[in-house]
Amino acid sequence: MVDVLPEKECELLANELSALHQRRREAAKSRLGGVRNLLRILPQVADLAHSPRLQIILNEKLHRTAFPVRALFFDKTVEANWHVAWHQDLTIAVVEKIETPEYIAWSVKEGSVHVQPERRVLEGMAAIRLHLDACNASNGALKVLPGSHLHGKLDAAAIKKWTHETNPFVCEIPKGGALLMRPLLLHSSAPSQNPAHRRVVHIEYATEELPNGLKWFDC
Helix, strand or coil: EEEECCHHHHHHHHHHHHHHHHHHHHHHHHCEEEEHHHHHHHHHHHHHCCCCHHHHHHHHHHHHCCCEEEEEECCCCCCCCCCEECCCCCEEEEEECCCCCCEEEEEEECCCCEEEHCCCCCCCCEEEECCCEEEEEHHEEEEEEECCHHHHCCCCCHHHHHHHHHCCCEEECCCEEHHHHCCCCCCEEECCCCCCCCCEEEEEEEECCCCCCCCCHHH
């Protein structure tokens, strides 16, 4: 975990994203918990995703050139509060569906095509979670199972075994802090017990292009 965003920048970005989130919720007439496709619809997030301060974090940890491919916004509030079971992040967003070996479970989410890619692609990816509010155990902080990302895609039995045999680590992050994680890391979160916001910008990075004409949706 590292500090990335000064308080004033946190406030400006949080206000912009909260307003966007509210407009999306009103248009959908539902309690949406977040917003997808931020690299396309909000220049501030795209600029931040490409910024040197985030690239430095990625280069130090990945030792490879990484580029942003998806960004999402999450906010747990009284109106939108949920439990997230233990899981890995297995899907990516692409421009169009092209049947490709080892690419499975095609779907469409908010207008973008999603698919589970081959293991190698996921192992080369990382995500930076930027916390626009202080996040602790009382407001839905992320819980992770250290080391689980080193064992590839896990089936239900393997996930159950990991959750029974490994003590979770609660990622308490201050406002303006960033958490770097791998998509294959088993993670979960509890509903917030705090009525305040828990706003997070989740930016995913890849280190290679996709095969067979597939293109990342947000590149």
